[in-house]
Amino acid sequence: MKRVQESEKLLRVAVYIRVSSDEQAERGDSIRDQKERGIKYIEEHKNMILQDVYLDDGVSGQKLDRDDFTRLINHVKEGLVDLIIFTKLDRWFRSLRHYLNTQTILEKYNAAWTAIDQPFFDTSTPYGRAFVAQSMTWAELEAQNGGLRVADVFRTKVTHGEVITGKVPRGYEIIDKHLVLSEEAPAIRDTILYFLKHQSMNGAVQYLKETYGIVMTLQNFKQSVLRNEKITGHYRENEAYCPRMISDEAFLDIQRILDQKSNIKSSQKYPYIFTGLLVCDECGHKMGGCQINAVSKRKDGTVLRYKYPAYECKQHRSYRKCSNRGKIREVRIEEYLLKNVGKQFDSFIADFETKSRDAVDNRMKKNQLRRKISRLKDLYLNEAISLEEYKNDRAGLEAQLEQLPDITPPVGNPGTLISMQNTGFESMYLHLDNQQKRLFWRSVIKEIRLKRCSGSHREYTIIFL
Template identity: 40%
Template sequence: MANEIKQVALYIRVSTDQQAKHGDSLDEQQHTLNEYVRQQGNMRVFKTYIDDGISGQKLYRDEFQKLLDDVKKGRIDTILFTKLDRWFRNLRHYLNIQEILDKNNVTWLAVTQPFFNTETAMGRSFVNQSMGFAELEAQMTSERIRAVFDNKIRKGEVVSGKVPLGYDIKDKHLVPNEKAKIVKEIFQYYLETGSMRATVRHLENHFSMTRDYQSVRQMLTNRKYIGELRDNKNFCKPIIDRDVFERVQLQLSKNIRMNKKRDYMFTGLLVCSECGCNYSATAVISRYVRKDGTTNPNERHLYRCTKNRNNAKKCSNKKGIYETTLENFLLENIEKQAEELSVKMQQEPEVKKTKNTNDKIKKKIDRLKKAYLNEVITLEEYKKDREELEALLIPERDNKIAKIDLNSLHNYSTAEFRDGYKQLTISEKSSLWRQVIKNIVVYPDGNLKINFLGY
């Protein structure tokens, strides 16, 4: 067993140009690892995995994920890298991946730091302690930075972040500028109207300033406008009177209470054809006045493109659709669109053609990598040619999503189904549609396209 040839994977990572200057360049790591393999005599390089420009804090690195796939397929015995920080800098990520390696009987070794390894109990303990200390150091650094920030805030100095509208920074302090009058008008306008939507439009129409609901709400709740930041009640010169500010907060809280929780049947299923943004729903309440003077409120749910609703300049699709209209459309058309999809799926050879094309491109990428590793081409040539090849890859349909049985959708048009459907709650109806529908695309002319799960 001692002389058995091990299949080893070489893992190389550089996240910054600065690391390359300190002996961690791709070429230097490659040379060190190959030299180590040559000296051992019982190792064969299965494959070299290179992540260029990727942080060790990130778990999802392209080549790293390919390495894990090969580990799970039993193709690798040992993983080699130059230093532990080329592998991981996050203890939680390290432990999660180590569990996968242990399950597949795969070990690793930092060749320039032999005291870091997983083949001995002492080595494992040393790795865990070292990573734990690294995280502790990061936390202590964070606490020191927080202490510095707290001291600056006590002195009224700007720490970081975006400067609020209506202020400039002078000598590290916030000072009101000529746009402070805009801030005052926005607070007053919201107080008079009580409408966030009207306030957003007022800001755009009168001051040519485009803001979404969230940013205007952040403005209206920013306590810097009354001179406060955290525990410092005199952080800067206020723009808004405290009484006005507190009345605005009261109005905001009233609006939140009025917007009670509602169940919308198609939340997350509708997609705008123009910008790709999801449609969001609002309750539209109309009141019918009876002859006796009493009212009969009627609530309908209207879906609109979220981006268009917040800012019409960002998306031109103004088409809104009521929940009842959409529900009737599905009941009337789901069988028809399922049949059209079945016909389209007869063109499956086109999918195979796409896969064959992509396989050829991936083989070219592998040959390109071998050319670089064998020093036939330079790193710059490798990166340039790889980017060009990857741009040629054709997007493939996601086959991981379970396909629905299109034939089963014929049941949706039967009288028995519709009778049972009427008895369902909104939540149950929503769950039913989500079992077969991936999304519904809404076009400006009112046309709708159903995309089924797995297709």
């Protein structure tokens, strides 16, 4: 590709901006600086018009997965971009492999690029392409060496007992760049010993909350405390990195217990039929699978033990945040659905037939969302909003844009339900295994909401797809 010369053709130019750290801003390579110089470059060429500004902030040049870079490449493929400009080659890439792969795409769709501070790059000749490739090799080497320097700095910090991140285990705090025990340390240590004794994470988390008023999720307690080697005072190769909370032997026992629990869970064979479908109508959270243990005694004195698959509200069991206590057996849910789902189908189909079947055109609304995203970027580039505000608001708008189809079809389609009614789904259902039953219900039902009434009675609300 030849460097763009003045011509009669009006080129649609994309300004690409990338900043990976505050250090680049200190060197005069800030977002505002890159944007102003890119726009000035376009204004100095009569055959150029700004197509859009593409911004990736806080992203390494060695990464190909960048939000606005991906958007830029998609626009190239759509034929919306003739020329891409950036200040320096290292703003574009620091990985030779990524550069070559992207260059192939640009050549396929007749898009060129220019580094406005390095006009000697020319990809229209073999010598020019070789020169660019060689430059990319050195840029990649510099980036990798930078990563090695960071690793060396971290290694030195750990050797001297200094923290390398602001994230610390519960029960510790940072003072003068070192980890020390916090006021919560005695409570955390007591809860760890409680777990060792009872081997129950649910019980330990509940004990921590009721005894000390400290609330932690199961996952946080497991990963931040029980799995964290810092509670032994060790970290990486430093055996005295921070104050010890428990002994090495106790830590090893904890890991053994956790590994055993993990193996039991991963080896679980029973496929719960309604996993992901049941929702607690009290708190709105998903209900999880569990077991009901039962014992019966024969006349001859033989004791029989049974385990029945069931479901319960985890918010009640783990945190007591929901009043929907108790378990409901899986077979009871099946019985209810097989008995009542036909009536539910009839109601759903009748309701569907009363609704409008007109399709809705959402293209104007999607264009409005795109304009909002563009205005949001302008606000950030002009420093009217912070980076965090920009990213959060953009993520929300892009999520709306992604979920909104160009055309919304008529409400629902009961064809699947009608066909199952006609084929006698009840007799067919009896021949399915649990995996097939799960697929069956998921093909017609979005969720089943369970509300606890008096005693063991449950009220069902079925929401169809």
